[in-house]
Every structure is written in C-alpha cells, then in structure tokens.
Amino acid sequence: MTRDDIQKIRLFLYNRCMLSSEWPFSNELLVQAIEKEVVQSEPTLVQENGQWKCKRCGNEKQTLFYEHDCYHCQTLCSYCRHCIEMGKASSCTQLLTCNASHFRYKPQENSCRWEGVLSSHQEQASIQLIKAVEQQNQTHLIWAVCGAGKTEILFPMIEKSLQLGMRIGIATPRTDVVKELSPRLKIAFPSIKQSSLYAGSRQKNPLAQLVIATTHQLLRYYHAFDVLIIDEVDAFPYTYDRSLHYASSRAKKPHGTTIFLSATPSKRILNTPSITVTKIPVRFHGKPIPQPRFQWIGNWQRRLSKGSLPPTIHQWLMQHENKPLLLFFPSIEMLKKCSSILQGLSIKHEFVYADAPERHKHVQSFREGRTNLLLTTTILERGVTVENLQVAVIGAEQPIFDEACLVQIAGRVGRKQAFPDGDVVYWHYGVTHSMIKAKRHIRQMNNEGRK
Ligand SMILES: [Zn+2]
Ligand SMILES: [Zn+2]
Known part of the structure; x- marks a missing residue:
C-alpha cells in the first residue's frame, strides 16, 4: 500500500462511516488498510444474548431485523430494516470507519458575510451559543x-467555530429544510466549503467544513463534528428519538458540543442531564404570535364525504380570497375529498402530502405566490414562510393534531415584518385538550415576550 493509497482512502473516508459493500477500491486494498489501521472495521450487525443490534443506526428492535437469501454471502443472512434507506446493513457486511478526530481545519477569520442585525433576544442567544462552543x-x-x-442566531457561533478551525454539522429532519437552508448559508459564508446531504443527493465534498444534512444522513459520519446542531429536535416520534441520539453521539466528536433548536421542546429534551437552555419568547420583529381561535363546524367528515363544503369554510375562503391560504387536514383521504369539492366549485388550488407527485413544485409555487390556496397534511407544519399567510386546521380535534403540531401551525402566521398578523383558526367537531394546551402555550410565550 503506497502513501498515495493511504491519502486516497483518507480523503474518501475521513470521519465517515460506510458499509464494506460500499467500499469503492479493491478488496486487497481494504485488507491492507485494515491491517495498517488506516481503516477500522467491525461487524455491522452484532448478536448479544440472541438479540440483534445494528451498529450503524443503533436499532435493537428485533421486529426490524429480517432474514434474506443474501446475494453477497450466498447464505441466509440478516439485515436491518431501520436504516435500509442508507443501503442494506447485513450481517455479512463490515462497518468501516476512519477516525481522524485530530484533523483540524485552517482557522478562518471573518468568514461571515451576513449583514443583518440581530434583535437583543437573538443576540443574547448567540452569545450563549458561542460560550457553549468555546467550552466544548x-x-x-x-x-x-x-x-x-x-x-441568524447561529451565524455568530458558526463564524466563531470556523475561526477555531472546527467542523460544523447541521441536521434537520426534512429535505425541504436542507434545500432552503443551504443557499442561505452559502450566501452568509461564501468562502467555506459546504455540503448538503439528503436521500438521493450526491456527496460532492467529503471534506466540507460545513455540512447540512437530513438527520438520517448523520449515520454516515463518525466523530466528525466539533459542533453539531440539531434542528427541530421535537419533530420526531418517540421511537425515532433513540436512534437520533445514537446517530448524533456517533457523528459528533467525543468532546464536541451539541446544540438543539426547538419551538416546542418535549419534557424529555428539557430533562436531558446537564442541558443548558436559552429561551427566546419573541419573534425577531417583536410582535406576538397570532392567537388561534376555535370554531365549531359540526360533523365535517360526513359533510365532505357527501360532497359538500361546510359553509363556514366556504365563507372563510371567500373572505380571504387573494391572500395565501394554507388548509391543514388530518388525513390524505379528507384532503382529496375537499380538493374535488373545490374543483367542482371552480376554486383554484393545489394540494400536497408526503408522497404526492410534484409536491416540491407545488410548495415552491405557493411560496412564490403563484398558487393562493394550498391543501396540506401536517407535512407543512414547519418550514414554510410566506408573507401575509392565513391558516386553518380542518378537524383540529383529530389526534394527529397534538399540542406541538397545533403550535407549529399557528407559528406559520405573521412571520414577516410587513404582515405580523393573520388569522389562525382551528375548525373542530369538539374541543380537545391539545387545542386548549396549544392556545395556552402561545399565550404564555407571548406573555413572557412582553416582559
Ligand atoms: Zn440499522
Ligand atoms: Zn449476506
């Protein structure tokens, strides 16, 4: 193995983690690299007391391990379903890592080109973040x-980290958010090598100092980040949480700093040992979050199923004609029923849900003001910022609309300085605890913000 080989391998694998089935060089080179300890190798799946564990994603749930007649090893071999979207982690593969925690980037002075001004609340928070980074x-x-x-709160801290030669990872649950965030960061830090990763994206810059990725893609990193920022940490269902924890603890360096961002943190996050918290109860423009209102619309599911729109909804659509309107539905079925009713009434609209065809195109067209009315499931509860937006929830009593979700939905409204207000209505067939808690949550934050 030549020096060039070592360099080639390191460049490819620095602080990353991959399956032996993804190894791009010859088998002979892999054997040598392991012998020379350039690459570390361990079984991807291990069995302890008859229980499988996936070393890549941390999954220990036995129902997520399947057996199959394996093409590679020609035997009946097991694999992990939990991280299957990253390639098959099977019992015949090895997990390869190339530890380079000592690797440092060149310190970058004055890398931030953002010229905006932080509010005093934002500034306070950014000072806390710089402290957290410095202390490690x-x-x-x-x-x-x-x-x-x-x-914007992150910018001063990112600049500081770059000055210290650190590597920064930002993980967010949604591809939409990765796509929205990366151009903003490129503008703010034009001289820094960046990489954005989501399912289906290509890794162009393995050594990028600033990495923006979906949370799943964190599994590709090993002791890579001095600072790891996890956006919308509350957006995960409970079962996902453990795996997120596993992925983030492996992706960051052992002494790295973790920063969580959330509008609605769960009790579990708040109870994390030794966590420090900065609260920002005010929007950057200083105006309160619009208070949601409750409105009873009767048995709306029956009405929609019979092909008619509850009159309240029809009136609302007429009243806010020409403004951007977002309608949230608890299910795709009800969303589609409503869509065909609107079509019958010649009311122009588009709709989106997780697997909807042309979903990104429709969201983009709504963002740019080419569509005024967008029907959606909860997938758009976060990440959409549109000027003068009004939102309504149809069937707010349905269990899918929990407190955090309802708070997020209300949070879509009044985000722009020019239009700090707007209507937020929860249409329901019976008020729930979640609805009351959401309203209380917003009132409390607004009260704190006034102080
Ligand atoms: Zn796995
Ligand atoms: Zn196999």
Missing part, C-alpha cells in the same frame, strides 16, 4: 418561538 462538550437548547429567526 456542552449540550445547549435554544427554545425559540416560531419566527424567532433561529438561523
């Missing part, structure tokens, strides 16, 4: 209302 080994939560301008 910290866990810090920024608890900020929707519309607090949390991306």
